[in-house]
Amino acid sequence: MTGELLLTLPLPGRKDDIEEVAFSPDGPELMTSSDKTVILWNIRNGELQATLAHARTPAIFSPDGNQIAARGDDKNAILWDVPRR
Numbered sequence: 001m002t003g004e005l006l007l008t009l010p011l012p013g014r015k016d017d018i019e020e021v022a023f024s025p026d027g028p029e030l031m032t033s034s035d036k037t038v039i040l041w042n043i044r045n046g047e048l049q050a051t052l053a054h055a056r057t058p059a060i061f062s063p064d065g066n067q068i069a070a071r072g073d074d075k076n077a078i079l080w081d082v083p084r085r
Contacts, residue, residue, distance in 0.1 A: 007046050011039070019057045024065040029082065031068060033057045038070060040082065050083045 009032070011018065016035040023030055029049065030041045038052040038059045052059075052068065055078060059070035065082060072078040 007043065009041055009046060020059065022059075022061060024061050024082065025063060026065040028084075029065070031059060031061065033059050033070075036073060038068060038080075040068070050080075052080050054078070 009030070011032070011034065018032050018034045020033040021030065023043075028042060028044055030043045032039045032041065033055065036054060036056060038055045039048060040050040040052065041047070042049050052070075054073045055070035056073065057070070059068055061068055061082075068080045068082060070078055
């Protein structure tokens with residue numbers, strides 16, 4: 001570990017601070033959440049993979065990294081498949 005900065009991810013259009021950051025269990029994605037939105041990033045190339053709206057924190061990856069679960073704006077649980085690129 002060198003302490004070298006590896007990647008800075010822009011948060012386009014986000015007003016609020018990032019509330020949460022989590023790596024997918026299998027490693028290639030990073031999830032950030034803020035402003036009622038979960039954003040999924042590819043950490044290999046820094047590209048935005050998906051924007052998942054109407055979610056509140058905390059959002060979590062499934063143990064295999066294939067789904068993300070969160071509490072929705074309407075207080076229901078919501079579940080997304082993780083888009084892979």
